[in-house]
Amino acid sequence: MTDETTPDVSARGPGAAAPVTLLVCVTCGAEGDGKPPRGEALLAAARAADAAGGSGPIEIAPVRCLANCKRALSAALGRADGWTYVFGDLDGASAGDLLEGARLLAAAEDGLMPWRGRPERLKRGLVARIPPLFPSKDRP
C-alpha cells in the first residue's frame, strides 16, 4: 500500500525555493560498444535544459552509481531539508521531466514533491523516496 501522497514532515515556512540536487547515474545504459553510457546523454540533456533557464535553483551532477540497474536509466532528486526521490525507467528524453520535478520539489513548503502536477514519468518511474535523515524531528 502506498502512502506516497501523505505529507509527513513538518511544514517549512513560506519562503524562497530551496536548492535541489539532481544526480544522474552515468553508469546506467552502458552498452559496451565504445559509446558513452546513455546516462551520460541524459546528464548532458539535463544540463542543457537547465542552461536554457526556468528550472530554479538546481545543482546537476553525475553519480556512479545509484544501484538501480534493474530500472535504468536512473536519477535522484533531493534537497537537504526535504525528501529525496529515486527514479528509474528514464530515457534520454526525460531531462525536462526531471527539471520539472526539481522545480516542484524546490517550491514545496513541506519538503515533499507534490504528486499533483508531477510529470507522469516521475510517477510511474518512482523507485523510492527517503525522508531527511537528520534531524529526526522531521519524522513522525
Add this chain to the structure above:
Amino acid sequence: MTDETTPDVSARGPGAAAPVTLLVCVTCGAEGDGKPPRGEALLAAARAADAAGGSGPIEIAPVRCLANCKRALSAALGRADGWTYVFGDLDGASAGDLLEGARLLAAAEDGLMPWRGRPERLKRGLVARIPPLFPSKDRP
C-alpha cells in the same frame, strides 16, 4: 551495469563509527484485516535487536512511506556524511541483517557500506543507493 562496489566519495579519516539512521517503512505489508502492517513488526524486531546490544550508534525510526511498495517490506539505512541505501524484499526476520548493515555503514571510513561482508539479503534486496547530496565535493 552496476558500479556499486566502487567507492566514489572522499575518504573519511579514521575515527569512531558515525551515527546511522535506520528507517523502517511502517506502511509496508498492510493486509487490511485489522492486523498491524508487517512493517510494524519489522520495526519492533529491529528495536528489540538493537536493545539487545552490539549494533553501534544507530537511530531507528518509522517512516510513512518509502514508496518502494512493489518490493515491500522496505527499509533505508543512511548516515549524514555517507551514502543512503534503500532495501526491499525484506520480511519480519530481516532485523538482524539491517542492524549488521548499519554496523558496516557506521564503521566505513569512506561512507559506503562495503559489499564484502554485507548480509546476502542486503545484496539481493538493494533497491537504490544515494550519495550524500551536500556537500557536492563528496561526488566525482
